[in-house]
Amino acid sequence: MKKRFKLHAIVGSLLVIGFVSGCSVKSKLQGINVEVKNNLDFNRKEVVSIQRSNLSELLKKTSEKDIRVKIQDSKEYLRTQWIDNDNDGKGDELLFEVDIKAKSVINYAIVSDTVKVPESKITTYSRFVPERIDDYAWENNKVAFRTYGPVAQQLVEEHKEGGTLSSGIDLWFKKVDYSIIDSWYKKNVASPGYYHIEHGEGYDPYHVGASRGTGGTGIWENDSLQVAKNYTSYKTIATGPLRTVFELTYAPWSSYGVHETKRISLDLNSNFSKFEISFRSDKKIPNYTLGITLHEKKGEVNINKVKGWFRHWEAIDDSFVGEGIVLNPGIIDTAFANDSNKSDQSNLLILTNPENKLTYYAGFAWTGSRQVSDVTDWDEMLNKQAEIIANPLQIIIK
Incomplete structure (x- = not known):
């Protein structure tokens, strides 16, 4: 049998x-x-x-x-x-x-x-990065991401240079299939700002700031987004060759006292990180919101609530990047582009109604990597991602 x-x-x-x-x-x-x-x-x-x-x-x-x-x-x-x-x-x-x-x-x-x-040199990888304050970075053969830790937050709060106050998700544009995290950070120590300049392997031109980057979370209430600060602790569970897995924990945030842990994984050949969120709160939350930064609001937004995918397409320098979030359409309440006059507060927002757990996929494709050539290619990739989930x-x- x-x-x-x-x-x-x-x-x-x-x-x-x-x-x-x-x-x-x-x-x-x-x-x-x-x-x-x-x-x-x-x-x-x-x-x-x-x-x-x-x-x-x-x-x-x-x-x-x-x-x-x-x-x-x-x-x-x-x-x-x-x-x-x-x-x-x-x-x-x-x-x-x-x-x-x-x-x-x-x-x-x-x-x-x-x-x-x-x-094979083609692998997945993630690690804590103490040489760049306390980033946590992850990658595979197609994409790379990072987010920020408590020391980076402390530097900002103490009005010192070099810090970053954000629970948003940063994107690194890579055009090679081998691992670049260790190399880029090492070269950045020797030459500060190294990875913000294209040297043939890709670079980091993506600004996160206080925005949601691609896949950051929050609670939308009274026309305002409440968000966590930087992660407070991390745990690396697995690295390559096929999957990297780690967890990030955040201090209680918002007026609802949300306690949040993000289990993030990235598989070989995927443009999408998988986010498995576990959370509890002191009071019932009105929603759990996912976001994509709209930067200078010059990009294109596409909201496909029926299939459960949401995207932004924008020009950065002399190329284009498509950012996207894909999730089960059954838990989506509403989605809209929030246009704000405040710096880093314009985001594509997806409001959901989960039960203490939520799974979604957030990722991107950069034309400089030749994985996509135009927005039609990116929409097709998001369509396929939604079909695969279903x-x-x-x-x-x-």
Whole structure:
């Protein structure tokens, strides 16, 4: 018999969400067979997750480090990654990447072997950055992001130079597929402002300030947005080759006393960071709001409430960038472009009504990277992201 279940997916991110039909997983010592089915009419390259419990029989006879994954009847093993979510020394889920055509099925084998799988410079990565005060930065082969910590906040509040007071999400425009975080920060120490200048790999021209950047949160009330200050603590859970995962915790904020933790992950080949927000409040909140900065209000906004995606398209220097947020349309209350005369307060705002937890995807594409050429390409990418969320890959363990 076969155990069928679905995964919650983004481009490069999947989590188990429910079973189609149930029975005990059958596995043989030589391996476990996994069927992956794409029901959508476009090709998908995504990271899938198999829970440890589904590999228990195989793990009785072999160790985590000897688990291998390949397409059935192939001799080449795929890159894999274990994620230890609770830091107990054991992997909780096994990741591997699938590249599956529209309306098709691929069968994979999970086996035990000691053959070394080739490594690659193409990876995901995140870390705390003490050499730039206390940024936290993350990236994959397509995009890079950062946000700001308590020391950066303290510098601003003490009227000292170099600080940043913001819970917004910053974007780094990269045009190379290898990791740039360590290199750019190192060169910025030697030459302050280095990463704000294009040197051939991309650069950081994106201004966040007190805005929401791309994916920052808040509470909208009385024509005003209440927001958190900088994160107060971080925890790195996993880095590359297929997924980086970390958590940021914030001090209570707003008149409602919101306690907020953001679990953020980014998968290989995805333009979107996944945000899983857990929060509680001293009083019931009227909404939970997501935002994208409108900068000088010269860009184009597109609000697609039916499909659950929201975008901004703007010129920065001599190129263009598309920013976007995608989420379940069922939890959206309203969305609008807030035009403010105050600096950094003009944002595209999406008001939601979640129950103490919220998942959304925030990301971007820069024309300088040649991932998109115009706003039509970016809208198509957002459309596909929304379809992937609504139609996760189907996984059958045999």
